[in-house]
Amino acid sequence: MASSKHPTTQYASDKFVESCGAILFDFAERKVCLVKYIPTNEWLLPKGRRNCGEARETAALREVFEETGYRCILHPVTMSTRAPPKDEKGDVADEARIVPNLTEPFMCTTRLLGEFNIKFIWWYIAALDKNGTTKSDGEANFIPEFYSWEEALKTITFEDDRRILERAIELVNVNLAVGDMPLE
Known part of the structure; x- marks a missing residue:
């Protein structure tokens, strides 16, 4: 039996977990939301575990709402x-291409959780829902705060999260520059 020519690692379902999160933008104010995790005093991007049977997109929106209180x-x-x-x-080459108007993950993070466990985190770009911006309480251990894009990059605790936020801001800025995205 042949082996793949590509390095491969496989994880059974009890050895991996999927999380989903989103960078929450307020385009009207040119701000982004971070959450302060009170027990550790860390500033983070909102995210959390995907429930069984839940679509990744739904999990990302739910987790942002739960941690920030914003729809x-x-x-x-x-x-x-x-x-x-x-x-x-037909058959499409496996290569990068520019695709407009995507609501797909723009980044995937993998974290090793011990020697044989892994976490996948799927990241999306989100905007405040203008029809649902009334803030609810959110989870007790989190305090949401909107920062200018520059201040958010300075405030966020972890370098890995900073790189995710930088990429999201870069994508948003490119789309703003070419007129693909309104500031609302």
């Missing part, structure tokens, strides 16, 4: 992806 919607951006467009026909 949001996934915000489409034009970005590079290796996934073929949904209307693509």
